[in-house]
Amino acid sequence: MNADAITFSPRRIAAMVLRYWYLLRSSWARLSELIYWPAVQMLMWGFLQTYLSQQTSTFAQAGGVLVGAVLLWDILFRGQLGFSVSFLEEMYARNLGNLMISPLRASEFIVALMIMSIIRLAIGMVPVTLLAIAFFGFNLWALGLALAAFFLNLMLTAWAVGILVSGLVLRNGLGAETFAWSIMFLFLPLTCVYYPVAVLPPWLQVFAWALPPTYVFEGMRALLMGHTFRADLMIQALALNAVWFAAALVAYLALLASARRNGSLMQTGE
C-alpha cells in the first residue's frame, strides 16, 4: 500500500495549493482584487490621518496609528477571506464532491487553505505596505519582531474564523456563504481596531477581551503611541487563539460529520 495514502501527506497539501495557484494565476480579475481593496482602504485612512494630524496634536504624535490599524485589520480580514474564498471556489466549481471522495484529509485541506490565505495575503498586502511607505512614510516592516507577533496572532484568528465559516458552508451549502463575507465585520467594532478598549462600555469590554485581535490592536497602539512592546498582550492573545483555533477545528469536524449524515455533500448548491 502507498504509505502516503494513510498518513498526513505534504503531497496532497501541495496538490491543493497548486490547484488554487493555477486558478489564481489564470484570472487577472482575481489577482487585481487582492490588491485593489486593501490599497483603497489604506489610502483613505492614510489621508484621514494626515488631515487629523494637521488638526490635533494627539494625532500628530500618534504617527501612523490609523495606517497601522488599517494594515493590521487587513491582515485579519484578508487572511480570513483568503481562507474562505479558496474554500468557496470549490463550491462555485462544484468540485467539493471530487475532493471529499479523494484521499484528501480534512486536516490536509485546512492546511492547504491556510497556506493559500498567506499567499493571497502576501500578493495583496506587500504592495500595499510599500504604498504606505511611499504615501505616508509609515513602514510596517520597521515594527520587526512586534510585527511578527501581531501577524501570527491575527492569522491564527483569521484561520479560526475561516475554518468555522467553511464548516458552516459545508453543512448548509452556499446559503451560508454570506458568513464568509460578513462575519469578520463583527470583529471591527469589538476588537477596537481604531480606538482603545477603554472607549467601550464596561460590559462590552468583557466580550472585546475574549477576542485575540483586541490584544493585537492594543499592542499596536502601545507600540506606536507609547513606544512599548507589550509581550504580555501577545502571550494572552496567543493563549486565546489556541482556544479559538481548537474550538473552530472541533466545530468544523462536527459540521463535516453532520454534512455526511445529512447528505449535504451531495448537494453543494444553495
Add this chain to the structure above:
Amino acid sequence: MDALSEPAVRADRLTKVYKTSTAVTGISFALARGSITGLLGGNGAGKTTTIAMLMGLVTPTSGSMRVLGCEMPRERYKVLHRMNFESPYVEMPMRLTIRQNLKVFGMLYGVANLSERIAEIAAQLDLADLLDRPTGKLSAGQKTRVSLAKALINSPELLLLDEPTASLDPDTADWIRSHLERYRDQHGATMLIASHNMAEVERLCDRVIFMKQGRIEDDDTPARLLARYGRDTLEEVFLDVARGREHREAAQ
C-alpha cells in the same frame, strides 16, 4: 476470509434515513472482484445514496459496508486511493486546463510517475491534443472523457459510475463503453454503474441490481432477469419493476 478472496464490496443491511425520508432501507449485496454491476431504478430509488455511502460521502444510518477489504467509512483513508468515481453531474474546475486538473488529482491520489501517467491516460482517452485547454472550454463529450481520465488516473480497483454516458451522442457513448470494457479486462477492476440507459447496462453488466423506493427489488444476471420476467429487453424489465407486478400481469 483473506482480503483478496473477499468481495470488492459487501453491504450488509444498509439503511439511510434523512430527516423526512428514508432513502435506502436495509439493502444487502456483494460485488465480486472484477465484475461489472448495473444499479438500476427510477428517480429517487436510492441509487445515488447507495453509491454515496460506498464512497464515504454519506454516513449510513445503520448497517455496515466493507470496500476492498476495509470497513467503510471508519477506514476510508485506507481505501479511498484505490477507488474512484465518475459522473457527468460532478464537475471539474473549469478554469484549470486538463493537464492541471489531472496533475492535481493525480497528486491527491498519490499516483507515482504522474507526468507519464497523464500522458498515458490522455493518449488512451484521446485527450493528448487537448491537455493544455481549459476544462470549461470543452464539449460535453470531451468533458466526460476528462472526468473519466480523472476517475482512472489512480488505476482504481473499484470504479463507481453515475450515468457515465448521460447526454452524450451515440458515437461518444459507445466509445466510453468500449473504454470501460477494456479497462475492466486489462485491470480486473470492479465497477458499479448507476444508469438509466438499458442498452448500456445490457452491454456492460454481468449483473443487475434493481432498486425501488430504497429497497432491492431484484438482483440477477441480465439473461436470467429477461427469462424470469419473460421480456426481450431490460427496458421492459425495468418498467415491470418500476410499475409493479400488476403492470407486468396486465401486459401479459
